[in-house]
Amino acid sequence: MNDRNSELIRRDLNVLFHPTTQMKDHHDGLPLIPVEAGRGAWLQDRNGKWYLDAISSWWVNLFGHCNPRINEAIRNQLDRLEHVILAGCSHEPAVELAERLVDLTPPGLERVFFTDNGSSSIEVALKMSHHYWRNTGHPEKTRYINLSNSYHGDTIGALSVGDVGVFKDAYKPLLMEPITVPSPDCFHREPGTDWAEHSEQMFAHMEAALQEHGHETAAVILEPLVQGAGGMRMYHPVYLQRLREACDRHGVHLIADEIATGFGRTGTLFACEQAGIAPDFMCVSKGITGGYLPLAAVLLSEPIYQAFFDDFTRLTGFLHSHSYTGNPLACAAALATLGIFESDQVLAHNRDTARRMAEAAAPLADHPRIGEVRQQGMILAMEMVRDPARKTPFPWQERRGLIAYRHALERGVLMRPIGNVLYWMPPYVIEPDEIALLGEVAAEAVDRATRD
Known part of the structure; x- marks a missing residue:
């Protein structure tokens, strides 16, 4: 049989630089x-x-x-409009998707800023939080609090507020210095301590950091419930409940990085729902288009939006853009994806699937x-x-x-x-x-x- 794999691998290794890859591995025999x-x-x-x-x-x-339903949605949109600048223009898929996201996310998230990918959505949330405080007379609030072992993306701002050394160490001279608080990661709980108790105990570190640094802090950023690239480490929703209350008390924004945890991954549509909280910013991407096209969004509260709403001469506008912001094809894929959630009782089905996954992995616990x-x-x-x-x-x-x-x-x-x-x-x-x-x-x- 003709080996079509080898022919493409040879061409690939002559020209491509793959992401998050030591390329020598593939030249040494790790199969592509x-x-x-x-x-x-x-x-x-x-x-x-x-x-x-x-x-x-x-x-x-x-x-x-x-997926045939997402395929059809993209084909239908392709015959109408492939892309248009979203500055000064609008289109039905972007507006409808923003409306749907506002309806589906926790109450209080009322505005949507589209970006191209997860890291870029983190950049937007970081910049917008800083800029909000500047516009509202608090230019001293320029720092961010993160969790140890966290990951928020590979662009400079997102990397700054992450804490996985293998991604970050080479670039430290380029990065902001966050205030890093020990993670509530329950892998390290003491014997006999359950997830809720451990997560509650670990919140003391966050409370202390907010007490000391709240006056200079723009936002706390974290991945709700699951630290993905940090090794799928997990913690209890009580930590989010405590954090929401503390951020309000200390006048600090809460940024929820739901890029990996959103759209049903943790059992609810968004992980924050399990704590019954609404962040000030929610970043979503990955599953938003069902895995078809690059798209991300930052959802934010109306008071934050209003801090940028002013006469042009006041220079309070948020000057951040991406060429493919709100791409109609990506928005069409996202709308089809949300349509499947609505029509197919996906979350209920996932509960059964998650149970089967637990049963299949159970023998490995011993x-x-x-x-x-x-x-x-x-x-x-x-x-x-x-x-x-x-x-x-x-x-x-x-x-x-x-x-x-x-x-x-x-x-x-x-x-x-x-x-x-x-x-x-x-x-x-x-x-x-x-x-x-x-x-x-x-x-x-x-x-x-x-x-x-």
Whole structure:
């Protein structure tokens, strides 16, 4: 059989620089997957082999590859308008999508600013918070409080308020210095302490930081409930409840980075709902278009919007733009995605799917090299460690996750780890037999990766 994979891989390695990749790995034999087609939860390479997409193609795909309803919405929009500048112009898909987002997000988020991707939405929220305080007579409020082990994107501002060293350390001379507070991450809770107790205890660090720095702080930024690129570490909604109250008390904005957690990933449409809170800014992206096209949005409160609403000569306007802001094709895909949520009882279906995922991963909880199996809705993570009792990690240089990844690929599963954390974040259309395959392959991959 003609090896069509090898031919494309050769061409790729001559010209492409892949994201979040040490390119030497691929030159040294780590296989690229030349993807030719996708259907449902599966991807097909050029030689005809299928791979189960356990990570939703970087957490974006909700309703399967080549979903006919989203395909149709994009085709219909393509015949009317492909793109137009959103400064001084408008179009129906952008207006309707903004209306829908305002209706679906927590009360108080009444305005929508579109951007192109998650990192850019974080940049907007950071800039807008700072600018709000400047416009309202508080130019001293220029700092940000973040959580340890947090990740908010790779552009300079977003990187500044993250705390994952592998992404950040090389660029420290370029970055702002946030005030970093210990994460409520429940992986490190004391034996006998539940998630709520640990998250409540950890809030003392945030309260102390706000007490000391609230006068100079523009905003607190965090990922609600799940720290994604930090290893799918999780915490209890009580932390968000306490934080909302404290931000109000100290006069500080709350920025919720729902880029990864939004649109049903944690069991509710947005993670903030589980705490019953509304942030001042909510950043959304990834699943917003069902995994089809780049789009992000920042939702904000009306008082923040009003701080920029003035005569031009006052120079209070928010001068931030992207060429493809509010692209009509992306907005059409997003509207089709929201339409599926509305018509198909997706959240109820996901609860059943999440239960099946938990059952498939349950045997790994007793594995001698698994420190924890944790889950928040449609996100499930398995952390490989040298000593589960002490939660002693494997040295990162051993690249145990890479061993697991390679085995999963051999078995036809795309399960790209974060360090030594294997995780499932599949499309919502994944079937029970496919979940069973994930459990089987994950068990094999952990056995293979943790051998001494």
